[in-house]
Amino acid sequence: MLALKDFSGGIQPSWEGGWCANVASRWLEVQVANLTSPQRWVQYLRLLQESIWPGGVLPKFPQPVRTQEQKLAAEKQALQSLMGVLPDLVVEILGANKCQLSWGLVLESLQQPLINRHLIYCLGDIILEFLDLSASVEESATTTSASDTPGNPKRMGVFS
Numbered sequence: 001m002l003a004l005k006d007f008s009g010g011i012q013p014s015w016e017g018g019w020c021a022n023v024a025s026r027w028l029e030v031q032v033a034n035l036t037s038p039q040r041w042v043q044y045l046r047l048l049q050e051s052i053w054p055g056g057v058l059p060k061f062p063q064p065v066r067t068q069e070q071k072l073a074a075e076k077q078a079l080q081s082l083m084g085v086l087p088d089l090v091v092e093i094l095g096a097n098k099c100q101l102s103w104g105l106v107l108e109s110l111q112q113p114l115i116n117r118h119l120i121y122c123l124g125d126i127i128l129e130f131l132d133l134s135a136s137v138e139e140s141a142t143t144t145s146a147s148d149t150p151g152n153p154k155r156m157g158v159f160s
Helices: 018-035 038-052 068-085 088-094 096-109 113-131 133-147
Strands: none
Touching: 038 113, 068 096, 088 096
16 A cells, blocks of 8 residues: 555556556545544444443452363464454465464463553553543643633633
């Protein structure tokens, strides 16, 4: 996709296939914008909340400890799901074994509590930055602190 763009950020039309490239690029832009829209983020967060707190409440009793066989079955299912994410071309180029090893390392890494915590914090930062909630909080704090100052004309009832 980078090859389609010139240095000014626009799409370079060409007579050989520029129309197809423009259509493909536009389609990709629309799909990415749709998947990262605020409405979708709300949907993603609700799904996450429902998966963590089914029905909006925490369970009264902890789930029973899973057996080693259940853990291995879940890991195998997760590996198969992740392998399905990769396009066939990538699997063909790298080989199925390398792809499985790579996804296996990802799954193994996600078993580390420190990595999980860091991942959650990073995702939270990205979501807040995307939704621009931090700017609105800072803006309201600035507005509130400015209106609370003793010499503020709005506080004294003087408006310009």
